[in-house]
Amino acid sequence: MSMLQIGILGVAGVLLALQFKSGKSEYGIYISIVLGLLIFATLLGKISLIKDVLNEINSVAGPGNDYWKTLWKILGITYAAEFSSAICKDAGYQTIALQIEVFAKITILVLSLPVLSALLQTIRGFLV
Template identity: 55%
Template sequence: MDIVQIALLGVAGTLLAIQFKGGKTEYGIYICAGISLLIFFSVIGRISVVAERLQEITAYIDLAPVYIEMLLKMLGITFVAEFSSALCRDAGYQTIAQQIEVFAKLAVLVLGLPVVFSLLEMIKDFLA
């Protein structure tokens, strides 16, 4: 799907959900969740393009595959966290959405700590 189709799908889903706002609000939430899932899975399909480009970058520079894997994990964490927190926020559960975002930030931090330590080790070796 290209951006025009995604935008039209999002606008159509929003307009349809607005129709249910006055009566059965839960139907609007279900519609938003369904449309969001469609868009989310189309985004996941595009991640393979990003992975291929990262493979090309590693061919040009001497970069350990562990770092590329780490970047892809971080990308996945942020996508899933953003998607799920937006769904919770749309349903009216802001507290849960914030907790998902905090957990995702901590998960990315923990995932990136080995890179920080290796950078500090490299600086230490350079200065010694």
């Protein structure tokens, strides 16, 4: 799907969910969850293309390099946190959404520490 189609689908889903806001508000939440899953499913094809290109770059850079695995973990954490946080916000649980976001940020920080350490060692090697 193109960006225009995804945008139209998102607006249509929001307008449909708003119809249920006054009566059965849980239907609006269900609609937003299904809409989010549908958009994410269409995104998987593009992520697969990016994965193929990054794997090709990794084969040139060296297969022993674990930085790509870290990058993919960080990307996965980011999307999972954003998706689950959005669902919590839609359901009215902003506090839980904030806790998910903070947990994801700290997890990304912990995952990126070895990369930062290697970068600092490389810089130190250039300076000495």
